[in-house]
Amino acid sequence: MLRCAVKKFAYFATLLTIVANIYIYTYPSFHPEQCSWNCSTKNTTLRGDLTLLEKVKEYFNDIQEQWHASHASDSDDVHIMAFGDPQIKGNWPKTPYVSRLDTYGNDYYLGHIYDMMQQRLKPQVVTVMGDLFSSQWIGDSEFHNRTKRYISRIFKRDPAFIERVKIENIDEEGQYKANWSKWGDRFNEILSTVQQNDTANEDSLFGFGYENIQSWNPDLEDFLFINITGNHDVGYSGDATYQHMTRFHDLFGKDNYWIEYETNTTHPWRIVVLNDLLLEGPALQPEFVDATWIFLKQLNERKFNGSTVLLTHVPFYKREGLCYDGPDTRYYPDVDAPESYKTGLLRSQNHLGESVSNEVLNLIFENGKPGIILTGHDHEGCETVYNKRSPLTWEATKDIESNIFVKEITVKSMMGEFNGNTGLVTGHFNTDTMTWDWTFSLCPFAIQHVWWFAKVSLLVAIFTWSSLLFV
Numbered sequence: 001m002l003r004c005a006v007k008k009f010a011y012f013a014t015l016l017t018i019v020a021n022i023y024i025y026t027y028p029s030f031h032p033e034q035c036s037w038n039c040s041t042k043n044t045t046l047r048g049d050l051t052l053l054e055k056v057k058e059y060f061n062d063i064q065e066q067w068h069a070s071h072a073s074d075s076d077d078v079h080i081m082a083f084g085d086p087q088i089k090g091n092w093p094k095t096p097y098v099s100r101l102d103t104y105g106n107d108y109y110l111g112h113i114y115d116m117m118q119q120r121l122k123p124q125v126v127t128v129m130g131d132l133f134s135s136q137w138i139g140d141s142e143f144h145n146r147t148k149r150y151i152s153r154i155f156k157r158d159p160a161f162i163e164r165v166k167i168e169n170i171d172e173e174g175q176y177k178a179n180w181s182k183w184g185d186r187f188n189e190i191l192s193t194v195q196q197n198d199t200a201n202e203d204s205l206f207g208f209g210y211e212n213i214q215s216w217n218p219d220l221e222d223f224l225f226i227n228i229t230g231n232h233d234v235g236y237s238g239d240a241t242y243q244h245m246t247r248f249h250d251l252f253g254k255d256n257y258w259i260e261y262e263t264n265t266t267h268p269w270r271i272v273v274l275n276d277l278l279l280e281g282p283a284l285q286p287e288f289v290d291a292t293w294i295f296l297k298q299l300n301e302r303k304f305n306g307s308t309v310l311l312t313h314v315p316f317y318k319r320e321g322l323c324y325d326g327p328d329t330r331y332y333p334d335v336d337a338p339e340s341y342k343t344g345l346l347r348s349q350n351h352l353g354e355s356v357s358n359e360v361l362n363l364i365f366e367n368g369k370p371g372i373i374l375t376g377h378d379h380e381g382c383e384t385v386y387n388k389r390s391p392l393t394w395e396a397t398k399d400i401e402s403n404i405f406v407k408e409i410t411v412k413s414m415m416g417e418f419n420g421n422t423g424l425v426t427g428h429f430n431t432d433t434m435t436w437d438w439t440f441s442l443c444p445f446a447i448q449h450v451w452w453f454a455k456v457s458l459l460v461a462i463f464t465w466s467s468l469l470f471v
Helices: 002-030 052-068 097-121 140-154 160-168 180-197 242-252 286-300 354-364 448-467
Strands: 078-083 125-128 209-211 224-227 257-261 269-273 307-311 329-331 346-349 371-375 382-388 394-397 405-410 422-430 435-443
Touching (some): 002 052, 002 097, 002 448, 078 097, 097 140, 097 448, 140 242, 286 354, 307 435, 371 422, 371 435
Parallel strands (some): 078 125, 209 257, 269 307, 307 371, 371 405
Antiparallel strands (some): 078 422, 257 269, 329 346, 422 435
């Protein structure tokens, strides 16, 4: 009697395991029009117009296409895969084991999303829109530990580089320690030279500019990986310190730079990476803000004639109601020690200020060419258009309302509670208008419990079948 019941449960558990794992390993095929590059050969029929039988047929057709697909692309389109705010957590000596397990599983949940989409689409660029970690208030060794997890578990990259950085910056306990005084001295030396000699049109000192970079490590990766600074990585300007900036530069690279592509063709374009957390103040270290504006002025003085993909963390100013987050800027109040030194400094912001937004848009998109802005910060995601209303002002709306405009995409978070999203940007050069067209789609996975269920149900099925040997 018991054996019969266990056997029935084993069959049931096996069925659930098969269904759950089929879903998590083929989920892009359930909505292929959202989970493919915009100019691919997918059926463009709206899914609402499909019958159930047609949806099933579409699913199996997509599975078959992925199975036989050649990953070599013969398209001249630009393909960018964007992930919003993973905010990975850490463990401490008193962290409960259940929380430790959740943190461990979350790394692999996020890694599963990346694996599925990277294998499916083979992007040219992968970018994470800031807030890589859940808090900037962690020590250097924990920052290094999370970076190693982030690199190896989630994005399956080689962590050898950050291990070399650790060896070069090690403390008496054998842990990574940011040498912020050395980094700060070098930073201030360059900043002083640029300011005193008025060399804002020369980028060789800060080294902001690159050209035709396809990969930071061509021997290991055939795509470009970009990490954006988030407020949970380096802080808002009111609390960003030399320590914050040093360790980000050590382990992730520069926070401001541009890469120009196809500059001697009819279709030039560029990527601009901007740390917009250091655009406004009052700042704890005003020199960081000075350096960011020097970057923008050098960028503007290049008079680039192509299209721009701007990657940054905090969205630009927009009126209340266009996105989930409205404008909200806060400053540190009068407080007692030990943080009285922060009184009046910038504490947080949902959007950049209106005047700063206009100034940045004018500096970057001065040539009037259509472009696209990718941001993070607002976990719910949003899509707006910045229309140029006058020579100096831009206005955010839901639709294109002027001849000069730029799309802004706030990429919905890839965290489990937001359904594990992947943002897909396709850049297609339109030979009729001789301009770049930029399109965006959002590919959702599922709430993290679905991934956990697929993994746990497999263990339950194995255990149940094994138990039949003893019943």
